[in-house]
Amino acid sequence: MASASATNTPLPDLRIGWIGLGSMGGAMAKNIHKYLLSQGRQPIRFFNRTASRGDALEAIGGIRCKDVTQVARESDVIFISASDDKAVKSIVYQILDLGDVADKIVVDTTTIHPDTTKELAAKLSNKGAGFAATPVFGATPVAEEGRLLVAFGGSTAVYEKVAPFLKDVIAREVLVVGEKPEKASLLKTTGNFLMAGLMELIAEGHVFAEKTGLGSAALERLLELNFGPVAYSDSVRMTTGVYAPGRDQAPWSDLDLGLKDVGHGIDCAGRTGVELKVANVAFENMKRAKEYSDKNGGRKLDSSSLYGIVREQAGLDFRTEVVQKRDEEK
Structure with a gap:
């Protein structure tokens, strides 16, 4: 090759x-x-x-x-x-x-x-x-x-x-x-559940930072300098409100497609006897984000919207102040 x-x-x-x-x-x-x-x-x-x-x-x-x-x-x-x-x-x-x-x-x-x-x-x-x-x-x-x-x-x-x-x-x-073409699909599937797990960790990190008073700015700077562009990009999706885009905005990566992609990975892993524990946690939170979307008029959400669910689990609003302010301005 x-x-x-x-x-x-x-x-x-x-x-x-x-x-x-x-x-x-x-x-x-x-x-x-x-x-x-x-x-x-x-x-x-x-x-x-x-x-x-x-x-x-x-x-x-x-x-x-x-x-x-x-x-x-x-x-x-x-x-x-x-x-x-x-x-x-x-x-x-x-x-x-x-x-x-x-x-x-x-x-x-x-x-x-x-x-x-x-x-x-x-x-x-x-x-x-x-x-x-x-x-x-x-x-x-x-x-x-x-x-x-x-x-x-x-x-x-x-x-x-x-x-x-x-x-x-x-x-x-x-x-x-x-x-074999299917090997490329398998690599992408693997990458997807890794990405979902990373988003889950970053979401939990941001909620932890907010609840402890550390704040999101310091954590995001750490992610940028020490964890690379992918982690930083996921963080930005959360802190700037991309995870719950406005009604006239498109998600960077649609939640429905994210559910499909991570689901493929979980299915492939299950067939081989591998339990993707972190991916399953992220997948469940993505499914709850889908339920939130359905309850809110089918609002389009980004695949990083599991962040909103992690926020709710910690007693916070699904929407950050950035998202709430943007929604109120429409």
Whole structure:
């Protein structure tokens, strides 16, 4: 397998398609489109079920397609960024319905269960199509900057074709996991429950700091200087109110998707006899945050909203003063 640094080779003359323009998918598609234009290549082709989400990409030259099959028919490499396993399956089945998909490559950036990845890879391979799982690590702001971390699972031949669109385009680095696509999904799943556990620890730390009078500023500075950018970013999501965004704001990482992602990890671990105790604590608090959302008109919450539950468990309001003040101003 070639290393992820092998992105200095000439850009292959491939038609690139993109399906799924959520906050993450939209950011990645935009960065690839800009890269294609900078290299004198054809603009990206795209489709999204909610058509308005494609307006921004179309405004800068992206080619809007009427449906999934048009994207697949007119593209050599089809990227997918969807919400869950069911959505990815639906898209892949529509691609397969084309009939002749030999030599096309499907690249799935979605976080799905490793079993789903393995199933879809086999179906595409049986039809002569290539497949790669490229789940990404990072929230929306990181995606917009093109600084995600990508896990790659797939053949060397597929990697060599899609690598130029990964590092330094949508990602700061690519972790090449191996020839089996499901290994990339498994790595992402592992990373997800680690992230959930870290968020739980940081949430507990902030509540402890508030209750003892230490205060959040000192703790956040410690996290920044001693625990790295990921821990610091999670802290900022809590202290600035991102964990419970305003009604006109989008979460950095949607709670519903977080529940799905951590659930995949717990399921995979359970099958092998591993008990993810910390991940289970975080998962239960995320589920309680979902209940809070449901009781409050389906309010959109970030995956870090477990912080609000940890606050409640300590006798504090789910909403910090920052969140309460922001809510009152609306």
